[in-house]
Amino acid sequence: MPKPLTFDPTGNTLPCFADAVGRMRDGSETPREFLERCLERIAAYEPEIRAFVWFDPAGPRAAADAATQRYRQGRPMSPVDGCPVAIKDIIETADMPTQMNSPIFKDWCSGRDAASVHALRENGAVILGKTVTTEFAMAAAGPTRNPFDHGRTPGGSSSGSAAAVAAGMTPVALGTQTAGSIVRPAAYCGVYGFKPSHAALNIGGIHPLSASHDTLGTIAGSLADAWLVARHISAVAGGTPPHPGLQGPQDLPPARAPARLIRLETDAWSETDDATRSAFEAAIGKLAKNGAKILDRRNTPEVEKLETMLKGVAETARIVSTFERRWPFLEYAKRHPGKLSKSAEERVEASRRIDTAQFTGALEKQEAIRRQIAGMTGRADGFVTLTASGPAPIGLEHTGSRGFQVFWTLTAAPCFTLPRLAVSGLPIGLQVLGYRDRDADLAGLARWVDTVTRH
16 A cells, blocks of 8 residues: 655646646647556555545546547647546536435436536546545545545545545546635645636536535646636636636736735634744745735734734634525435434534524625725735645544635635645645636736745
8 A cells, every 4th residue: 555645845746737738739648648647546546545436447548538539630629638637526427426425415416517527528628537525515524535644634625636636646626615625625635726716617517505605616736737627617618607707818827926915814823833834934935035025914004904804704604605505405404314414414403593684794794805805906916825724634524624715715706725835744735815806817926926935
């Protein structure tokens, strides 16, 4: 059995499809060869990491062979033709079950592809398999283990997606985020996570949790692949109506050096230890050394106002998302007694206790925070903070704190997590946050931050 992987915050040896496209075009590499290297990693690491809930190599091999033929003919279908993509198991796939990590949906198949999967499959992407999710992406954890320490959680709810990417089983996977479910597991697994602006990617065919917060995104071994796959989904499927979709170039935008960056701490700063704070301070120092003026609550009144507004934001987000998930979970509890986990049952009961007045108040606070952030557009180029309050917790039952992720999900604005911070040899993630519907600008900023903090 292979030992846990070793994390290196200064390097990246994971497969990158965007880098391979040129070789596929000139014939020095084929989609089938690229896929076979992924399958070798699955064979080596999947028995221990348990990233997949459904996997059959026959389908991916057939899709990769078809892509290989198209490249040989000089007629690739799209920028993602031949790209292996793993799919989180709350996202529908026509040819594989979508089971939500729940006995209620055991062996269930919708008979259709979600909008995102359709956009990929119909344009030549290789749909690799279904990755483990927590129960309905909100409750009981699955069996997936952290690739860097098998006794630790990979994070959730996109557990299998992040672990599969970290182990080199796939260059990119789809994930979803309602609180911290893309960037948290990406951070714990030492890879890139991209949560686009809310509704910028079409969530049709994805099990709902919270209409105000549910966001489709990507987890990848490279920034280039995280952007490429997300941008392609939008180009084909658009956003969640009436959003027009993610805007920007097909390929990862060039690095964009900021004049000013806002450093955020939020309530979650109290969860961090000295080692985590030291790692973050070192990254902030590199940003400042490379020309970015750092604004924070101590030197900028507007930032202090925002930090004050963000106090208690986790409870605001909880009220919104819990109220919005009444359907279908009250229906599940009624029609499938005993088939929800204890943690899911607790969430169902919590939804009964939230009234319309509480929900309305939370929405008003949410909107006030969004206005405050939008008003800071001319003040700074973006924001930086930690992605996680420390390394992944020991054990598989708890998927980690949402403190550093939930507040930006509530804002509906985009964020990236970068694998550039480590504590005791375990990744924790550096988070770069932007303004709503300016995802391409944020991608360029993330590329710059990734470069200057790499060494």
